[in-house]
Amino acid sequence: MRRLAVxxxxxxxxxGTGPAAAxxxxxxxxxxxxxVTSSFVGEELVLFGTIEPxxxxxxxxPPYDLVVTVTGPRQTLRTRRKERVLGIWVNIxxxxxxxxxxxxxxxxxxxxGAIANQNTLRRLQIGLDNFLLPQRIGADIADxxxxxxxxxxxxxxxxxxxxxxxxxxxVTFLTPTVFRAAIPMPAAVxxxxxxxxxxxxxxxxxxxxxxxxxxxxxxGFEQYVADAARDYGLLYGMATAMMALLIGWFASxxxxxD
Amino acid sequence: xxxxxxxxxxxxxIFLVLGMGLAVGYISGxxxxxxxxxxxxxxIFIGISPAVAVATVSSHIAASSFTGAISYWRKRxxxxxxxxxxxxAGIVGTATGVWLFTxxxxxxxxxxxxGLSYVTLLTIVGSVMIYESVRAVMRTRRGMPATLRRPxxxxxxxxxxxxxxxxxxxxxxxxxxxxxxxxxIGFVGxxxxxxxxxxxxPMLIYFLRVPTATVIGTSMxxxxxxxxxxxxxxxxxxxxxxxVLALILMVGGVIGAQFGARTGQKMRGERLRLLLGLLVFAVxxxxxxxxxxxPDDLYSIRYVRNE
Numbered sequence: 001m002r003r004l005a006v007x008x009x010x011x012x013x014x015x016g017t018g019p020a021a022a023x024x025x026x027x028x029x030x031x032x033x034x035x036v037t038s039s040f041v042g043e044e045l046v047l048f049g050t051i052e053p054x055x056x057x058x059x060x061x062p063p064y065d066l067v068v069t070v071t072g073p074r075q076t077l078r079t080r081r082k083e084r085v086l087g088i089w090v091n092i093x094x095x096x097x098x099x100x101x102x103x104x105x106x107x108x109x110x111x112x113g114a115i116a117n118q119n120t121l122r123r124l125q126i127g128l129d130n131f132l133l134p135q136r137i138g139a140d141i142a143d144x145x146x147x148x149x150x151x152x153x154x155x156x157x158x159x160x161x162x163x164x165x166x167x168x169x170x171v172t173f174l175t176p177t178v179f180r181a182a183i184p185m186p187a188a189v190x191x192x193x194x195x196x197x198x199x200x201x202x203x204x205x206x207x208x209x210x211x212x213x214x215x216x217x218x219x220g221f222e223q224y225v226a227d228a229a230r231d232y233g234l235l236y237g238m239a240t241a242m243m244a245l246l247i248g249w250f251a252s253x254x255x256x257x258d
Numbered sequence: 259x260x261x262x263x264x265x266x267x268x269x270x271x272i273f274l275v276l277g278m279g280l281a282v283g284y285i286s287g288x289x290x291x292x293x294x295x296x297x298x299x300x301x302i303f304i305g306i307s308p309a310v311a312v313a314t315v316s317s318h319i320a321a322s323s324f325t326g327a328i329s330y331w332r333k334r335x336x337x338x339x340x341x342x343x344x345x346x347a348g349i350v351g352t353a354t355g356v357w358l359f360t361x362x363x364x365x366x367x368x369x370x371x372x373g374l375s376y377v378t379l380l381t382i383v384g385s386v387m388i389y390e391s392v393r394a395v396m397r398t399r400r401g402m403p404a405t406l407r408r409p410x411x412x413x414x415x416x417x418x419x420x421x422x423x424x425x426x427x428x429x430x431x432x433x434x435x436x437x438x439x440x441x442x443i444g445f446v447g448x449x450x451x452x453x454x455x456x457x458x459x460p461m462l463i464y465f466l467r468v469p470t471a472t473v474i475g476t477s478m479x480x481x482x483x484x485x486x487x488x489x490x491x492x493x494x495x496x497x498x499x500x501x502v503l504a505l506i507l508m509v510g511g512v513i514g515a516q517f518g519a520r521t522g523q524k525m526r527g528e529r530l531r532l533l534l535g536l537l538v539f540a541v542x543x544x545x546x547x548x549x550x551x552x553p554d555d556l557y558s559i560r561y562v563r564n565e
Contacts, residue, residue, distance in 0.1 A: 229498075
């Protein structure tokens with residue numbers, strides 16, 4: 001216990017000399033649960049937050065920049081590239097993206113490149129170009145340069161689906177220390193747990209960091225159907241087939257008088 | 259009006275899907291085909307994943323072919339004995355097809371194989387049908403009987419052993435070609451994810467000389483049984499049948515099929531075959547176009563697994 005206290009004291013001292021201990025982030029999400037119902041067509045969540053001095057007496061150092069990175073549940077996806085063979089377009093090679101986030105939003109108050117230098121961005125995985133997307137290349141798993149064609153194609157295709165996005169205007173500072181971030185949830189948003197990573201920058205370096213989480217779930221009838229399909233596949237299939245027959249029979253009854 | 263599909267995981271416009279069900283149902287009732295080769299590409303086009311589309315379409319086809327079969331049954335335009343014979347071989351064909359499907363999938367070239375088999379089958383079947391029916395239409399123009407079928411006209415198929423008499427269709431043929439056709443339909447259907455009606459109808463007409471009057475109803479019985487069992491199999495193995503999507507498609511499909519069946523029975527056989535031939539050929543060309551023309555995006559993403 002004493003050793004822990006000493007370590008903590010050392011950390012506090014170490015941080016106290018640097019800039020890292022002067023600010024604290026307090027954030028609150030408008031809704032921690034996105035319920036996917038039969039009328040779900042997408043939703044926008046709002047993250048509110050303030051920048052507070054920590055300890056309370058230390059001075060604030062605006063202007064600040066804020067980076068909110070939202071990541072959805074991990075999936076393994078494969079990009080395939082077509083090439084012409086004997087006049088026909090055929091999938092020639094494919095790359096597997098291991099444990100890539102199914103949803104990735106990088107929301108900032110100004111373009112990512114203006115917030116910090118490239119090394120910092122790369123190290124902190126900020127921005128779609130810098131986020132770690134490991135690919136399986138043969139037996140190895142590694143991320144490639146941002147210009148790698150299959151990585152670029154992957155990000156572009158996910159972006160077209162509204163699943164990957166980078167916005168330099170999604171975060172607004174209401175006062176120099178109060179901000180709001182709009183998190184768009186498209187209609188095709190995957191269900192599961194999402195992580196929200198909030199990083200505060202001042203003068204091109206991170207000065208505070210916090211995180212939050214949200215959950216996208218199916219509710220009511222949608223949940224019931226999805227569970228039934230997964231857990232009782234055979235019964236579900238037989239019920240669907242019976243429904244098909246009933247509807248077919250019913251229609252022929254309705255149309256029988258002629 | 260948007261409605262969220264619980265298995266496909268995306269919202270669709272309910273009236274758009276209903277309209278697609280109606281249109282494809284009409285065509286399927288008219289020609290006695292399942293319409294899977296039309297519906298599956300349409301669903302993929304509106305953003306539903308191919309796997310969910312194929313699995314769900316089977317239940318839609320089951321519904322519209324059941325209502326079609328009932329109306330043909332009422333009009334005594336259905337040969338149960340022939341349908342049962344075809345089915346018994348069809349089941350063996352389906353099992354073989356499912357096995358090959360799994361093997362091809364492991365090679366990651368299933369899409370290409372499906373595309374190529376669609377093109378080959380649809381264009382060949384389509385052009386043969388167009389050619390034959392145009393000739394038949396020309397003959398009727400010149401005042402000759404529409405078909406060459408005369409009582410007692412025989413092909414080599416009639417020389418085969420194990421002959422059976424199908425009273426409703428007024429044919430007396432060997433069990434061997436009946437079995438072969440049933441097997442091919444089951445096999446091709448499982449590989450391409452279609453009911454196979456558009457193949458079965460011409461095969462029954464040209465090889466077995468089944469009269470146009472009973473061929474459509476009989477084909478519908480076969481489609482009904484294969485597609486109902488496909489629904490159960492897809493739901494039990496892949497869990498990809500979307501019951502909400504299926505319901506919307508079915509309601510549209512059965513209504514469409516009722517009207518389609520009436521139009522089909524009013525039309526002359528050779529005209530009907532010409533139309534179906536043109537439709538099949540057009541869809542075949544559409545698939546060929548996709549294979550040959552440079553795609554908008556050379557890259558595509560395929561879901562592998564959740565972590």
